[in-house]
Amino acid sequence: MSRSYGFDTLQIHAGARPDPATGARQVPIYQTTAYVFRDADHAAALFNLQEVGYIYSRLTNPTVAVLGERIATLEGGVGAVCCSSGHAAQIMALFPLMGPGCNLIASTRLYGGTVTQFSQTIKRFGWSAKFVDFDDLDALAAAIDGNTRAIFCESIANPGGYITDIRAVADVADRAGLPLIVDNTSATPWLCRPIDLGATLVVHSTTKYLTGNGTVTGGAIVDSGKFDWSASGKFPSLSAPEPAYHGLKFHETFGPLAFTFHSIAIGLRDLGMTMNPQGAHYTLMGIETLSLRMQRHVENARKVAEWLENDPRVEHVTYAGLPSSPYYERGKRVCPKGAGALFTFAVRGGYQACVKLVDSLELFSHVANLGDTRSLIIHSASTTHRQLTPEQQKAAGAAPNVVRVSIGIEDADDIIADLDQALAKATA
Structure with missing residues (x-):
């Protein structure tokens, strides 16, 4: 050009x-x-x-x-x-x-x-x-x-x-x-x-x-x-x-x-x-709408991660856009517009609670993919990372008590509400 x-x-x-x-x-x-x-x-x-x-x-x-x-x-x-x-x-x-x-x-x-x-x-x-x-x-x-x-x-x-x-x-x-x-x-x-x-x-x-x-x-x-x-x-x-x-x-x-x-x-x-x-x-x-979508992905991911971090049913959240993350300062240098929309969180109750969470969600799609306009979830230890040893799973950030989410561009309040009702069932 x-x-x-x-x-x-x-x-x-x-x-x-x-x-x-x-x-x-x-x-x-x-x-x-x-x-x-x-x-x-x-x-x-x-x-x-x-x-x-x-x-x-x-x-x-x-x-x-x-x-x-x-x-x-x-x-x-x-x-x-x-x-x-x-x-x-x-x-x-x-x-x-x-x-x-x-x-x-x-x-x-x-x-x-x-x-x-x-x-x-x-x-x-x-x-x-x-x-x-x-x-x-x-x-x-x-x-x-x-x-x-x-x-x-x-x-x-x-x-x-x-x-x-x-x-x-x-x-x-x-x-x-x-x-x-x-x-x-x-x-x-x-x-x-x-x-x-x-x-x-x-x-x-x-x-x-x-x-x-x-x-x-x-x-x-x-x-x-x-x-x-x-x-x-x-x-x-x-x-x-x-x-x-x-x-x-x-x-x-x-x-x-x-x-x-x-x-x-x-x-x-x-x-x-x-x-x-x-x-x-x-x-x-x-790609014609990439910047518009990514901005919304990041905004939603930050809101959802903050909510999850403050929920007692969640052990920890790995989102680098949270000030509590050890990679927060690095994230601002490497990705100054935001830390993306992909992260994991650990559910109290371990493997079985993760499975119940995934099965209880209504808005999220349970798929082996990421980066969609829709919010997606998967339990990596039983799917995408199941071929790995437990040590490799942990090193890759896919321990048995962890789920991966790819936050979409829906209304953030709707995403949070879906996680809320599913967590209630998973940790009951």
Whole structure:
């Protein structure tokens, strides 16, 4: 765009123009698998990465491309690649960096599915993960070895709403010459911009707040364009000759966009974790109201958390927006507009009381999701984190006596009233 616009403008306009053929104001859904080449030379140039364009929708699609540019703009990155889910985005982010025998350092405070992906599934690729409490920066630095290729955390961790000191973690990553990957799903770029705090890559489950309406799954990886992939020799996928493209070196050829181009030309080509154009369309419509929704999410979450903290039926609340939280001051630095709308609270009566609470709610939806306009609840220990050991559950903030809530944009008094009646039944 021709000037520096504010967030509210960019969330509506970035990456898009009226359709030149029809004048359509909304981004069209390009429901097509393939694209006609102008001639043989044009096709060859596209396949040789000598010209940017559309070949096949597993790689690129005009609707999806607009979404990628919009997310990259909001995050302050140089490019973004959209894919089929948040879990796909995590694998896509690691794919150019890792190799057999390599490891990443991951925060202990992560979504349970991410812990499972990193502790179990990536072993099939010959990768491994070390889990460290990122509040202990010395332990983080000590965990790095010669085979470490990335550091991974969440800005606002799921489920407990813990806030990572991204700047401090980025400093550790910089000293080790490693990229920092930050999952910004729970915060969104309206609350936090990890790249501004030193992150190399940002990943999203666009399924959540970015879409905001619980309709489609999706993921995105945003490239800061600031990392020197050739400095250490540890990232040959990006710095060394690529046999599939006649020896082309991605970092040498594409500079700041090396990671983005590699993720399309190699990652989407071979892994096939493609976002469909209808899904991208739903997410684009959701992003148009992102700032408005997030403001209401945060306002409601603060009111609900304050009410819960003062209720004798509740043992504790983890919301970082409460002055009593150990992460309150950090939250104001990392997420100055608010601590998000995701947190947990412990119910007196333990596991069974949590189950009764979930079953007694009327306004809340009991689902394995977050970031919807609707208020959502789940008992993580029996669902999203049930594959973890009790020690891992506790470390992740998903102990058996804890429920996770994603506070929606309904009337806050109605949300509180629903929790009140359900707590009465759960702790009777």
